[in-house]
Every structure is written in structure tokens, then in C-alpha cells.
Amino acid sequence: MTPWNFRSFFQPSLSSIAATLNADTEFITASRSRTLEFQIEVAETKERISVSILSGVARVSLHDIHQAEFTLSARTQDWQEFFAPVPKPPYQSYWGILRVYGQEPGVGISGDISAFSKSVSIWRIFLETARDVVHNQRASDPHLDSAHGLLEDDDIVGRYICLEISTLGRTKIFYERAGHGPRDILWLHTAGADSRQFHELMNEESLQKNYTMYAFDMPAHGRSSPGSRQVPLGYVNNEETYVEVIRQVIQRLQLRQPIISGASMAGHVCLAVALRAKELGVGGVIPVEAAEHLPLVQPSYELSGHLNESIINPERVCGMASPTTSRFRKQLIWWIYSSQAAGVFQGDLRFYFKGWDGRGRLKSVDPSCPVYMLTGEYDYSCPPEASEAAAAKIPGARFEKMDCLGHFPMTEDPKAFLVYLNRALEFIEKSHAR
Numbered sequence: 001m002t003p004w005n006f007r008s009f010f011q012p013s014l015s016s017i018a019a020t021l022n023a024d025t026e027f028i029t030a031s032r033s034r035t036l037e038f039q040i041e042v043a044e045t046k047e048r049i050s051v052s053i054l055s056g057v058a059r060v061s062l063h064d065i066h067q068a069e070f071t072l073s074a075r076t077q078d079w080q081e082f083f084a085p086v087p088k089p090p091y092q093s094y095w096g097i098l099r100v101y102g103q104e105p106g107v108g109i110s111g112d113i114s115a116f117s118k119s120v121s122i123w124r125i126f127l128e129t130a131r132d133v134v135h136n137q138r139a140s141d142p143h144l145d146s147a148h149g150l151l152e153d154d155d156i157v158g159r160y161i162c163l164e165i166s167t168l169g170r171t172k173i174f175y176e177r178a179g180h181g182p183r184d185i186l187w188l189h190t191a192g193a194d195s196r197q198f199h200e201l202m203n204e205e206s207l208q209k210n211y212t213m214y215a216f217d218m219p220a221h222g223r224s225s226p227g228s229r230q231v232p233l234g235y236v237n238n239e240e241t242y243v244e245v246i247r248q249v250i251q252r253l254q255l256r257q258p259i260i261s262g263a264s265m266a267g268h269v270c271l272a273v274a275l276r277a278k279e280l281g282v283g284g285v286i287p288v289e290a291a292e293h294l295p296l297v298q299p300s301y302e303l304s305g306h307l308n309e310s311i312i313n314p315e316r317v318c319g320m321a322s323p324t325t326s327r328f329r330k331q332l333i334w335w336i337y338s339s340q341a342a343g344v345f346q347g348d349l350r351f352y353f354k355g356w357d358g359r360g361r362l363k364s365v366d367p368s369c370p371v372y373m374l375t376g377e378y379d380y381s382c383p384p385e386a387s388e389a390a391a392a393k394i395p396g397a398r399f400e401k402m403d404c405l406g407h408f409p410m411t412e413d414p415k416a417f418l419v420y421l422n423r424a425l426e427f428i429e430k431s432h433a434r
Contacts, residue, residue, distance in 0.1 A: 004080040006042050007062055009083065011062065013134050014061060014062070017060050017133045017134075018058055021060070022058055026121075026125055026331075027058070027125045030122050030125060031058065033055065034053055034056055035054055036052075036069060036115070038051055038065075038068055038111075038119065038123060039051070039065055039072070040071070041072065042073075042074070042075070042076055042079060043073050043075050043107070044076055045076070048065075049130075050062070050063055050065040058126070068111060069112045069115040069116075069119075070110065070111035070112050070115050071110045072123060073106060074106065074107050078091065078097050078101065078107065082094070082097065082131070083131050086323055087323050089378045089379075089406075092378055092406070093127075093319030094124070095315075096320070099319075100380055117307050120316075121311060121315060124319075154199070154202075154203045155202075156177070156199060157176065158174060158177075158223075159174075160173065161173050161253070163245065163248045163249070163252065165241065165245060165248070167227075167229070168227025168230055169228030170227065170228045171219040171226065172224065172225040173216055173217065173224045173245075174217045174223035174224045175195075175215065175216035175217075175249065176195055176214065177214050178202040178203065178208060178213050179208035179209070179210075179211050179212045180208060180212060181207075182210070182211075183211050183212070183256075183257075183259065184211065184212050184213075184214065184255045184256055184257070184258035185207075185213045185260075186213075186214050186215070186216075186246070186250065186255060186258045187213065187214065187215035187261060187262060188215075188246070188266035188269065188270070189215070189262060190289075190408065191237075191265040191349055191352050192221075192337055192340050192344055192345025192346075193222070193340065194339075195222065197408065197411045198213075198215045200410075201213070201410055201417070201418065204414070206418075206422075210425075211259075211425075214253060214258075218237075218245060222340070232342070232343070233343040234343070235344050235347035235348075237347050237348050237350060237351040238350070238355040239269070239272050239351065239356060242269045243280075246260070246269070246273060247280055250280060255281075257283030258281075259283055259285070260282055260284075260285045260286070261285065261286035261288065261421075261424075262287075263289045263407065264288075264352065264407060265349075265351055265356070267287040267288045267289045267290025267382070268287070268356040268358075270285040270287035270290060271285070271287050271292075271356075271365075271371075272356065273285055274365045274369050274371055275361060275364060277365075277366055278369075283369075283370075283432065284369060284371070284372075284432075285370075285371055286371075286421070286424045286428075287373050287387075288374045288410075289375050289379050289381070289407050290390065291386035291390050292358040292359055292390040293356065293357045293358060296353040296354060309342055309343075309345065313340070314335070317337055317407070318333055318334050318337075320379055320381055320406050320407035321333060321407065321408055322412055322413070324404050324413075325406070332411060333408050333411050333412070336411075362393040362394045363393055365394045365395060367396040370396065370427060371397035372398045372400070372423075372424035372427045373390065374387075374401075374421070374424060375388075376401075376402045376405030376406045376409050377402065377404065379407045381407055382407070384401040387399055388401070398424075398427055400423065402420050404416065405417060
């Protein structure tokens with residue numbers, strides 16, 4: 001097999017990459033009035049692709065830029081995997097390479113880290129465009145600008161309730177409802193997001209027929225107000241507060257043995273809920289992208305705390321989506337994360353990494369609360385192996401890896417996720433029928 005050659009791989013496509021970039025609406029918007037020079041580097045050979053942007057117009061070459069503001073470096077194998085037509089996890093994004101291999105020699109960012117951080121949309125769009133152009137994929141993507149799946153009208157109805165949370169004070173919570181089935185489902189959104197993630201599932205006719213579905217925005221998220229005791233930038237989530245909010249929502253909405261499901265931090269709290277299932281009156285949980293515990297892995301660089309959260313947060317999380325996610329749906333995930341209040345995402349991550357610790361506890365889950373865990377193969381934050389290991393410690397629990405899905409399966413590809421979700425729901429229903 002011929003060794004992969006960085007220069008030969010890109011040389012025929014350089015002009016097409018530049019032309020595609022300069023015609024791309026997202027790139028034009030992100031680079032408007034910008035002057036910037038950065039490089040992509042192969043650590044072993046020091047071969048580079050250079051990108052120069054002057055007044056929003058990009059030039060791409062294989063010539064070295066001595067005054068590059070920053071360089072994204074990775075090993076030959078990393079770049080070869082990243083630039084595959086459909087990359088394997090975690091190579092779908094440079095964020096994934098940094099997260100998993102950032103401690104390895106040759107992987108990392110050099111130069112002006114502040115410029116790197118402020119230009120996250122620009123270099124991300126460049127990398128994705130280069131991959132698409134080399135494989136002639138972008139022009140043939142039928143979902144590139146498609147809002148497929150969105151309805152002219154939908155059945156979701158939103159309202160507000162007021163809760164008194166011991167750690168947060170009085171807060172006005174936004175919740176949504178859809179469906180008319182005999183069983184209740186309560187959806188929980190991911191860290192730093194809101195219940196818009198579940199809109200397509202809540203409009204799914206098959207689910208509406210069999211379930212009455214609810215979803216709510218956590219305090220200070222989305223359309224919910226902060227608690228009366230909260231101050232700007234002071235939001236912090238923890239297990240007890242999270243479970244208390246869920247408990248009060250269940251009580252106020254008079255849910256009947258609801259099935260609780262959510263992803264990421266919401267997947268973690270599903271496990272906490274399972275430990276208290278009888279106390280909370282819960283009929284089963286479907287933790288998505290969840291684990292017994294996740295260590296906080298610090299990157300080999302430090303991003304400034306004075307960045308624009310509405311850009312840096314969505315850019316980082318979108319790296320965990322499957323590379324097969326349509327561009328429209330990636331932008332929907334981006335938009336949801338971009339629209340949250342300052343400090344909220346970081347406050348949720350304290351629970352995701354530090355506040356949730358199920359080690360030594362999961363064996364205590366009562367088998368009368370069915371647990372069916374789901375994790376996407378492209379989730380490098382909570383890899384499938386971590387979820388499978390957690391499920392093995394829960395009496396009677398099941399685990400399933402979801403192919404071609406990442407950290408946000410309900411938003412990345414609702415139809416594909418529904419296949420796995422239906423199996424989980426069937427498992428819970430059969431467990432109660434025994």
C-alpha cells in the first residue's frame with residue numbers, strides 16, 4: 001500500500017478548496033473583514049497547508065507562512081484519518097484529535113492561542129471544506145442547505161410553571177408537551193442547551209400515538225428564567241439540584257411513572273434518577289451518552305475565559321457530532337448552543353465532569369427501574385466503551401452502540417435515533433409487562 005503523502009493528496013485540489021471557501025456563505029460570514037494567516041502542519045515532516053485571508057478572501061497554498069498567527073499540528077496518521085471520506089471517531093473534527101490525542105507529541109496548537117480561539121469558525125470551515133472538496137462531496141450533498149424534517153406547523157405546545165428550588169430560589173420554567181399516548185416521557189436536554197433538541201422527536205407521529213411527551217429548559221437555560229438566588233455568571237449545576245428540579249417537574253406536571261431520557265449531562269442524571277426511581281415515581285430511564293464517571297481531561301492548551309461564548313461553545317461541541325450529520329442539522333446544534341446565557345455551559349460541565357460520580361453506586365439501581373443505555377459511536381467525550389461498562393454494573397440494564405451518530409443523536413439524525421429509541425422503549429414496556 002502506497003504511504004499517504006500530504007502534499008500529493010492536496011496539490012490537485014488547492015484552487016478548488018479556495019474557490020469553494022470563497023463562495024461559501026458560512027465562511028464569508030465568519031471571515032468578513034478579517035485578515036488572518038494560519039497553517040495546518042504534519043508533525044513528522046513539517047509539511048504545511050497555508051491559509052491566508054485578506055479582507056475576507058482566502059488563498060490556499062503549500063507554501064510556508066513565516067508570519068502565521070497559529071498552526072494546527074497533528075501526526076500523519078491523524079490527518080490521514082481526518083481527511084478520509086467518512087472519518088472514524090474521533091477524527092471527525094480537530095477538536096476530537098485534540099481531546100483524545102492532545103497529550104501526544106506532535107499534536108497541538110502553536111502560535112497565538114488567542115488568535116486560534118477567536119478564529120475557531122474559520123479554521124473549522126476550512127478543514128471541513130478541504131475534506132469535502134478533495135472527495136468531491138460537498139456539491140453532491142443533497143442535505144447541504146435542506147431543512148428537511150421541519151414542518152409547516154407542529155403539535156408542540158409550550159407553557160410555564162414556577163418552581164421553588166432550594167439552591168436556586170424561585171424560578172420560572174418553560175416546558176413543552178406533545179402527544180396523547182397513555183405513557184409519559186420526559187426529555188432532558190444536554191449541558192448548555194435547551195429542549196429544542198427534541199422538537200423533531202416530539203412531532204413524530206408514532207411516538208405521539210403511544211406517549212405523551214414533555215421537555216423542559218433547566219433554570220437559566222433557553223426560555224427558562226434563572227433562579228431568584230442566582231447571579232449572572234454564577235450558575236453551577238450539581239446532582240442534588242438537578243434531581244430536585246426533575247422531581248418538582250414530575251410533580252407539577254403530574255406525570256405518571258414517566259420514562260426519563262436525555263443525553264450528555266442529562267444521560268448522567270438519568271442514572272442518578274434510576275438510583276432514586278421509587279422515590280421519584282419513575283418508570284424507567286434511557287440514558288444517552290452517559291457513563292459511571294468521566295474524568296476531566298485538561299487539554300494541552302488553555303483557552304482564555306474572555307472569549308465569545310456564543311461562538312467558542314458551539315464550535316467545540318459540534319466537533320462531537322457524527323461527520324454524516326447534515327450541514328443544516330449541525331448548524332441547528334450550533335445555534336442552540338450559541339443562544340445560551342454566559343456561564344451556563346461551564347456551570348453544567350461542572351456536573352458533567354465533577355458533580356456526577358456513580359462509581360460504586362450503580363449496582364444499587366433497583367431492577368424494577370429498567371435501564372437501556374445508548375451511545376453514539378462518534379462521541380469521544382463519552383465513548384461507547386464507557387457507557388457499556390456502566391451498563392454492565394446495573395442489574396438488568398442493556399446497552400447499545402448507535403452507528404453513525406455522535407453526542408447529539410436526537411438532533412443529528414432524529415430518524416436514525418428513533419430506531420434505537422424504539423428498541424429502548426420496547427425493552428422498558430416489556431420489563432413492566434413481566
